[in-house]
Amino acid sequence: MRQRGPHHLLSMADLDRDGIEQLLNLTESFAEVGERPIPKVPALRGKTVAWLFYEDSTRTRLSFETAAKRLSADTMNFSVSSSSVNKGESLRDTIETISAMGIDGIVVRHSAAGVPQQVTQWTEASVINAGDGWHQHPTQCLLDLFTARTHFGDLEGRRITIVGDIRHSRVARSNALGFATMGAKVTLVAPPSLLPSSLEGWPVAVCHNLDEALEDTDICYLLRMQLERQKQAVVPSLREFHNEYGLTVARADRLRSDALIMHPGPMNRGVEIAGEVAERPQAVIGEQVANGVSVRMAVLFLLLGSGLDVVDNNRIAA
């Protein structure tokens, strides 16, 4: 057997343009698997994947779970609330304990940035970042890229406008990097209080006027207002935020007819997106969720089964 160290997906910086292309092509194959009468392939038979979710999640966790099962991997569930973490077990001890049982992959979500990176030091398994603090959420970005690609084909020169709570958003950080890597033009729109303190190194333009930014955009990407991460009021009121920075009915009417409305979920209807707008055919939010399973199958297969070296964890020190 070929010897190869474990590969990890910690950040969109681990993938170059070719790597992303290859992953999205692979996703097409797995999307087809999902449409079969029996949507299951034996590709990861005998592999075990553990979920380590230190933060709440519905769609990401279920999506990973579905993806792993469709690949015939065994899954090990770890619920923080009913585990030894409550007895004071440290993260390191938890990881080493789980690793000792013999696992091939660990999917980690944690409220602190950098935890997945840290976890790689304590295990021989492949680590996949399912969201760490404000830092990165690479599989969300990949499913967004895949959704956009199915509608537009090549993303070179396409315009994506990312709107809302960018400061607290790992999705914004992953997507700014991912879409820019694919050649798209990324514009961020947010009030100054919801932008990161420094945008140095971000491959983006910034605009404070949403109407201006949406004029010629291909994708209007709305972020969830992360009220749980905000220690102090960063906007005067949610209604005012909606009027200034939300996708209102009037703004949605002015979008180009082939433009897409995307949202990583869960939505705050009436805050970042008007309830009615989320139901329009341009809003591909349900499609994003469906593509999430195919993308995560591709990621799990690539890291645990394919034997390919697509991910380069030392490409950019991010």
Add this chain to the structure above:
Amino acid sequence: MAERERRLTTPNPGVSFQARTRVMSADDVSRAVRRMAHEILERNHGADQVMVVGMQTGGVALAQAIAEAIENIEGTGVPVGTLDATMHRDDFGLRPVVPEAVTDIPVDPSGRVVVIVDDVLFTGRTVRAAMDAIHSYGRPQAIQLAVMVDRGHRELPIRPDYVGKNLPTRIDEIVDVNDEGVDLGEMA
């Protein structure tokens, strides 16, 4: 999957396929296609329940050619699909494995005779994977196998139903089916 392509997916710098002998001309191949189409119709008493599935990537053009030949003979078309059985292979971990193309099975194979088409039959492992893959789409009434070249060296109890040419080979030789015919050679 075309044997040549499979070996080439493990990049070996400076090594490429060198043809030594042409074992079938393009005319030989198209005559074999017509004969196999006749045999398929004879065996299944017509084209009614027949469905042709080409293995990615070497069997796809061949499957198309066989389906056209069947249509020329019978006057009715048969469904043509393509299959990438990579996800059902048994050699994960032994070499890099990645699907080449998206599978397309256009109709429910349940109750039909599915004819798997590939360019070269070698160990039989691709065909084993293909049979597994087809069963995740339905339960065919029968699965049959058509190959342009049977080069021997089977590692599984698999036997083709329709053969373009039986070609005894050494295990280290390479059979390449291309637009100009069939070549025998080696990697050098």
